[in-house]
Amino acid sequence: MSTGAQSGAGDGERLLAVFGRPLFAALDGDAPREAACALCLLADADESLSRPLATRLLDHLADADDRRPFLRTLATLAADHGDAVETALADAGATRRLRTAVEATEGWSFAQRADGGSVTEAVRQVVETDDTRDPGPGVAQRGGTDDGPAADPDRAAEREHRGDPAAVDRRDRLARAEQSRAFRAISLFGEFDDLTVVEPEQAVRYGSVLRTRATLDGEERGVALRLFDLPDEADARTEFAASVAESLARWDGVADHDGLVTVHDWGDHPRPWVATPYLDGSLADRGRPSAERALREIAHLAGALATCHRNGLVHGGIDPEAVVYPTSSLEGLPAPRLDNVGLMDAVRAHFEPSSYLDPRYAAPEYFSREYGSIDAATDVYALGTVCYRLLTGHPPFAGDYDEIRRGVLEERPPAPTEVNPRLPDAVDDVVAKATAKDKLTRYETAAAVRRDCWRLVQTLG
Known part of the structure; x- marks a missing residue:
């Protein structure tokens, strides 16, 4: 990466505030290389942006259809802003697997941009190419829930063509669970080396549960992944998540007693969750x-x-x-x-x-x-x-x-x-x-x- 960007620090902050969302959408869309270049130029123009950019890249990893552009951009940032990326990884509680993935990923090459164009031009080239990439809040995003045959006649016909409706519905529910933001985040930041949903989501006390197959320390085991309900009031959710996280930490601290349910792992992002063994009823x-x-x-x-x-x-x-x-x-x-x-x-x-x-x-x-x-x-x-x-x-x-x-x-x-x-x-x-x-x-x-x-x-x- 070139450090000779022509925009000042203030320009970088303003550009990120205005164009951050479409840049990350492009990184996950049809212009990943151009978006990565613009983001890295922003970090070069304003060193203080490197850490928040790394943090946002880690957040978007959980939702990305293709994680490679985000990993490559993180690897590129790490080459020139290693301390900032390391701090972002530590703040996110990144697992050894995620750290290894970043280290093993080859960064982008932007040699042809080293001598030309300002940060502003690089950003606008990405954003103005297609101003429909980021539909914004309130517009259906990928990985959303299935609204059923009435909402999508073509999907209904496809489901009928694919065979037994119950089996098709189960496969669809499994796919939606694995594509959900919560599951992706837990897969990335949890301690498990591998995590696969084997049963669709079910309602349980305190929230819902996914039966999963997980690998931890080289051992495969059945894990109940429980996701906690959140209060309706948005203002109360942060306080609730912090309180649940404190309780989970204390539970984890005593869970070695054979009269208490074992805690394999737990976290509070993007919502409180805890992973425990399968249980055979109450x-x-x-x-x-x-x-x-x-x-x-x-x-x-x-x-x-x-x-x-x-x-x-x-x-x-x-x-x-x-x-x-x-x-x-x-x-x-x-x-x-x-x-x-x-x-x-x-x-x-x-x-x-x-x-x-x-x-x-x-x-x-x-x-x-x-x-x-x-x-x-x-x-x-x-x-x-x-x-x-x-x-x-x-x-x-x-x-x-x-x-x-x-x-x-x-x-x-x-x-x-x-x-x-x-x-x-x-x-x-x-x-x-x-x-x-x-x-x-x-x-x-x-x-x-x-x-x-x-x-x-x-x-x-």
Whole structure:
């Protein structure tokens, strides 16, 4: 690249502000070389532009139909503005794979432009060639959703020609998922060496999930890639994303316990996401186990919860849907794990809590501040309600929302032995103490719940 550009620094900033979007559109369109030359000339004209240009190139990588022009432009920038590109890569959390790709890519050659033309002329030559390249906001972009046969008769005819509608729809949904901005960004900036969607997107608690096949550290594994819902208010999204990211970091910090769902990777761009193993359903989908197994599972979960609390982390959203099971193996039924660890605190500030926590298992403090704040004692109560569900096959309270609220605040559910007479009498004391309405009379720690459950297991054995 020549550094003898004839425009000043101020011109570079103004040109980028006015023509940035069409230049990046051309880079992803039919004039990539010319656009790359104009962008690199801007960086030469104004050194301060090199870092933001590199950052925008990294952002556009996730959406590009063809990533090569963006990688070549990054490589060209790196040759003359290496520190700026390195800073942009670090800020973006670029993976080793992405860094290697930039280093291995051959940059553009602009020898014929070394002695001619100003930055302004180079930019305008690209932009004025076709002023329809960048349709702007509000115009359908590539990779958009399929509006169905009624919106596109030709596409409907194509779908019919291609065979079974259900199979065609599934293939289309898989293709749209892999072409989405979120998936492309995660593929680029996540820790996985390879990531492929194997099942279309499905709605789950906190957002949606894609079943993927991923390679991490040379090992292929099944990964559930979860994308979080965002608040409707645009102003709240940045705060929400930061809060979820903090929760994910803390979850990742304790996820080595075998009673907590493993976190393979997580991030907050372009929306909060977390990658975990495939799971084989939740307690909400299962029947009542034997009393001994129920108490073993509660003891196991209590140990995981104690680990969270020792690290200053409150789960805040325990109910049967948050108690999940890894895929069964030849070794028998796996022990349960707690999912969505610590996310409720971030979510309830922006969403209705009852959409993310079954009210039948919620502690009194969720319904009335008179019972205090959401803390470790709240998790103990929730663990007690899950114990009730495992021992009886039923939630502790039932009815509509108002009936449940009144029950949680004012009533006691039937004792477990009243619902299941085959249970030992001692389980009533464990459940009653865990689900006491007054925090001062609940178990002080999850570790104490674990201790008493193990004692009962030994008597049953």
